[in-house]
Amino acid sequence: MRARIISLLTAAALAVGTFSALPVCAASSSRAAKSTAAAKAVSGVTINSVVIQGGSVVVTTSGTAATDDGLYHLYAQDPVMAGVQGTEVAKAPAGxxxxxxxxxxxxxxxxxxxxxxxxxxxxxxxxxxxxxxMYILNPEAAATHTQARHDAGKKGLLPAAETIRDTKTLKAMGVHQISYNLPVGDMISGGGVNYTYNGKNYSFNAGIVGQYDVIVPAMNAAGIQVNLILLCGANSGILIHPLSRGVGANYYMFNTVDQAGLEKLEAVASFLGQRYSGTGHGTVDNWIVGNEVNARNEWNYMDPAAGLAGFAKAYADELRVFYNGIKSQNANARIYAATDQEWQSDNPALHYGSREFLTQLNAQIMAEGNFDWSLASHPYNFPLYEPNSLTSKPQVTHTQASRYITMSNIDVLTDFMCQKQFLNPAGQVRSIVLSEVGFTSSAAMGSNELLQAADVVYAINQANANQHIDGIIINRQRSDMGEIAQGLDYGLIGANGVAKQAYTWFMTAENPNTIAAASAVLGKDIMTSLIAR
Structure with a gap:
């Protein structure tokens, strides 16, 4: 997100499209009826269900098609396969x-x-x-390491890497969740931790794995939920999608196309799901796949020739690999898709709008069997350096035509996800985590430490007011010099190690006295500005 500040400066000139209004999101007690997993058949036969039952897979169909031999043949396929490709695994009388x-x-x-x-x-x-x-719809039925979740509260923080083991301080700050990066390329570079999966042997970097072996259980012991962000960097080798190779970017699409890459990705998913599901190394409840993937040029590169449909299909395939691999170990884990604040694209040549991306992603998933994916969003202020979250902007509205999603119109995102076609297989609104949102205190951008602190208070209370939001992760515990150079001094603690006002107000964000003080700074009453859902 931070690298895109220049493009966000010019976004005000973009025209606003026309979109139909959505109804206000219903309360969880009156959610829509259960959605169907079946997709439209290409001929007369419809696969209605693919489920694990004990040690077997059971596939049920309806509809008829004439065959020469009076049989239907069921083929198993890899994600890239289509038509009559694959291997026959069963047959049944045509009927x-x-x-x-x-x-x-x-x-x-x-x-x-x-x-x-x-x-x-x-x-x-x-x-x-x-x-x-259709894919298997219930990989959790195979899980043998299911663990209770650590759902203690919404308030979270991106911790400083140099002090991440200081869980005592995080707990004293009232942190209930953390988000932390896991660069998968680092983990597969080197060896020392051996893992056999699907008949093949793999080895993962003992030094990297060892770091998470310490961090995760320490957070668990402190009652802090862990969200790990799975990133495909330039050192990820065969895990990089073939259409993502040879171009410089921050991160890339994972590979589900060629056999070696797919098998290794499956092993990575299973290894992570098993190791961090109460097997002696702590439990990770939430796994976020990628970072702001709709910003494809910088954060999830794939050849633009693939188009939106091809891009969304590739991401749906990798999301499902991680879902099946992790959920087959820990049935209570959640797997999140990752989008940014750009609701409509600010530069179609480089980025997809998160609205159009989510629409296409959901369509691709529904076509091959709905599963319980979740959503991680980054609703930064617009522009990124805007010092007051409650300042009205024509690009930030309470309609689906809004160009950006910020904390002040987060209802647009949750209302969108309440639509019937976006519900999970149980007919419920998917889990939504605001996995990264920060506010600058940079004087060069017209802000200060009081404005930053007030924005943090508003954001936390707005997240609390929306029942569909399961977490808000404030970026970050300590300021980053690279971000400061862009005018984005997000830290609750400055680069000099001195706590800012935001540090104190983060801890007391729900306190009426803190809310009153923050309201005075923002020039509007925070509590009457909240939009409940």
């Missing part, structure tokens, strides 16, 4: 309904955990694709 049952083979060379399935038939002597594709 109005069909049931296929075959071994799951979890953690074997013939594992079906990450496969999608399609019905194929012989017609006029040729194989033809007869149905929609």
């Amino acid at each position: 109005a309904t069909a049931v296929f049952t075959f071994p799951l083979g979890n953690n074997t060379a013939t594992s079906m955990l990450y496969k999608k399935f399609t019905v194929v038939g012989v017609s006029s002597g040729a194989l033809k694709d007869l149905s929609n594709d």
